[in-house]
Amino acid sequence: MLAKRAAPGRAHGAANRVRIIGGQYRRRLLGFPDSAGLRPTPDRVRETLFNWLGQDLPGWVCLDLFAGSGALGFEAASRGAGRVIMIERDRAALDALGENRDVLGATQVDVCRADALAWLENSRETFDLIFVDPPFDSGLAATVLTDLARHLKSGGQAYIEQAAPVIAPAGLIIHRSGRAGRSHFALLTKE
Structure with missing residues (x-):
């Protein structure tokens, strides 16, 4: 018999909590605020x-655009990423990200308050992995x-999660893709 799935924004029945599923912070629950469009990537x-x-991302440099609950960025940090930059503009979500970073002792995580599009446009940094999971249906x-x-x-990857099927732009190829409910997701690799 299949187990009942928790509603979006729930981990083990707790509202506005997300569980880290692997690595050194495994099983830790992180709180996040109610915010429009904030839907953490489900455990599955x-x-x-x-x-x-x-599984492991030893020393990787990761960017979590539209960090929201931080589920993806904290998961990367838990699995050995050397640096994780989380970009979030919502003040309540940003405060929760900072608190969660401190509770975990995740010193490799930088939390930045910024508009993701403006930050990306002005950044010259390159990353091993970028998470792009903006507010749903945005x-x-x-x-x-x-x-x-x-x-x-070179060889870097990007994870995209959105309401529509993912189409790779020039310079990227879809390595893997899937669908869960209304969400389409894909892992793209730089050509």
Whole structure:
């Protein structure tokens, strides 16, 4: 018999909590605020993603645009990422990200208050892995995708989650893809 799935925004029945599923912070529950469009990536989808990535990310430099609950960025930090930059503009979500970073002792996580599109446009950094999971149904992922390749290191990867099927722009290829409910997700690799 299949277990009942928790509603979006719930981990083990607790409202506005998300569980880290692997690595050194495994099983830790992180709180996040109610915010419009904030839907943490479900456990099952995160498990699939990190299976695709190979579980551990030793020393990787990661960017979590539209960080929201921080589920993806904290999962990367838990699995050995050397640096994780979380970009979030919502003040309540930003405060929760900072608190969660401090509770975990995740010193490799930098939390930045900024508009994700403006930050990305002005950044010259390159990353091993970029998470693009904007507010659901916002259409922002498509906007980010057009210029994402220049922010990835050679062989770098980007995880995209959105309401519509993911279409790879020039410079990126879809390595793996899937669907969970209304969410489409894909792991893209820089050509």
